Amino acid sequence: MTSNFPLFEIILQEIKSTVLNEYSFDEQEKLAEKIKLLDQQGHEIVLAIIRNYQLQIDHFEFHEVPYEAKTVKNGYRFFVNKLPTQLLYMINHFVNLHIEKQHEEKERNNFLLNK
Amino acid sequence: MTFHNYTFNVNFKDGTETTVLCYEKFSSPEILHPLIFCQGATCYVDELTPEFAQDILSRTSVTHLVVYNYRGLNTGRTNVPKINQYSTKLLADDLNQIVHFCEMNIWKRFTKISFAGYSFGGVIMQEYLRHFGDKRIRSMVYVLSLCFRCCRLDYRKLIDYAFRYQRYVKNEDKKHENFTYENYEEHTKYWNKKQIKKKLLVYQSLSMIFDRIFDRHSCVFTQQDLNIPILMITAKGDEIFNYDKNKDCLSNHYPPKLFKHVHLTGSQHNIFWKDPIFISNYFVDFYKQFD
Numbered sequence: 001m002t003s004n005f006p007l008f009e010i011i012l013q014e015i016k017s018t019v020l021n022e023y024s025f026d027e028q029e030k031l032a033e034k035i036k037l038l039d040q041q042g043h044e045i046v047l048a049i050i051r052n053y054q055l056q057i058d059h060f061e062f063h064e065v066p067y068e069a070k071t072v073k074n075g076y077r078f079f080v081n082k083l084p085t086q087l088l089y090m091i092n093h094f095v096n097l098h099i100e101k102q103h104e105e106k107e108r109n110n111f112l113l114n115k
Numbered sequence: 116m117t118f119h120n121y122t123f124n125v126n127f128k129d130g131t132e133t134t135v136l137c138y139e140k141f142s143s144p145e146i147l148h149p150l151i152f153c154q155g156a157t158c159y160v161d162e163l164t165p166e167f168a169q170d171i172l173s174r175t176s177v178t179h180l181v182v183y184n185y186r187g188l189n190t191g192r193t194n195v196p197k198i199n200q201y202s203t204k205l206l207a208d209d210l211n212q213i214v215h216f217c218e219m220n221i222w223k224r225f226t227k228i229s230f231a232g233y234s235f236g237g238v239i240m241q242e243y244l245r246h247f248g249d250k251r252i253r254s255m256v257y258v259l260s261l262c263f264r265c266c267r268l269d270y271r272k273l274i275d276y277a278f279r280y281q282r283y284v285k286n287e288d289k290k291h292e293n294f295t296y297e298n299y300e301e302h303t304k305y306w307n308k309k310q311i312k313k314k315l316l317v318y319q320s321l322s323m324i325f326d327r328i329f330d331r332h333s334c335v336f337t338q339q340d341l342n343i344p345i346l347m348i349t350a351k352g353d354e355i356f357n358y359d360k361n362k363d364c365l366s367n368h369y370p371p372k373l374f375k376h377v378h379l380t381g382s383q384h385n386i387f388w389k390d391p392i393f394i395s396n397y398f399v400d401f402y403k404q405f406d
Contacts, residue, residue: 006141006142094145101144101147101224104225104226108219112219
């Protein structure tokens, strides 16, 4: 099957072998802090992952707001404790990859600046 | 899975021009695993079998597979004033420049890269490790190649192999002897390439032999504590890098948990060309285990 969202499929595939334990309160806090560090593109992809998970895995209705999210002035506010464990693992995996990418890009850009 | 490939020219610091070919699969920027493949002696970028590249991209996490022409293959000029200045160190420096070029222009990040080298390519890969360290390296695969500073190259067999190669080339030559208006361009290209290869093979063989003779006690694997996974594929019938007749430093000194060795019985040095998919199967298992 071809996917419109390859990143979602890759992340889902990569966490398949992970044992999914419930996220503790501390782990949830830590994840929320990491998400805050992401750039705008990262935030958009996290939202896309949540939305895709809601539709593709949990088979929610298209018009339903995902996982009791609240609409705020700048977009949506999600509550980490309302998200399914597998989705949290996926988001965590993506966040780690994205932070690494941001870091590696920054290294390269700094190199170009100092050249 | 969607792939595409593109070639471009790169100039080394001294102005020597080379060609780089990149096979890339459609992925997301977050998922990045580049592989630089160092080919055998005098191999042009278009001589890496596309089946091999596509198999690696479709069955492993590799997102970019890069091959490049060695110094001198593009124009026939190595840009070194004396033949003894064409050293494995010079080729390792070229590889470092290719890595740097790709970081700046292809994947645009400073990320860890997997290396793989077939035959002479393994020599260059090892020299890169010696001069630039393992900071940028994710993993390494030796294909029909050994630590060239420690192994005893069987020169008599090497000559046998060269004669066999000459016989193979003779048959190829016959196909390109009859020029017609339609095939003129293709045939001219073949003969030009052949002339360049002939000259470069002397440079490459001598660089390997001299560096081994005069600098044999500087094997990177016995001197440094490296922490990268290594796969070594050897063949029982290998005429050049024969594992059975050599005590290889890798299998003796390298940490066993990071080292995987596959010894092919009933295969020779040319198995990579004869059956590339057979070889890529070992890459798939290795990347699954260590990635």
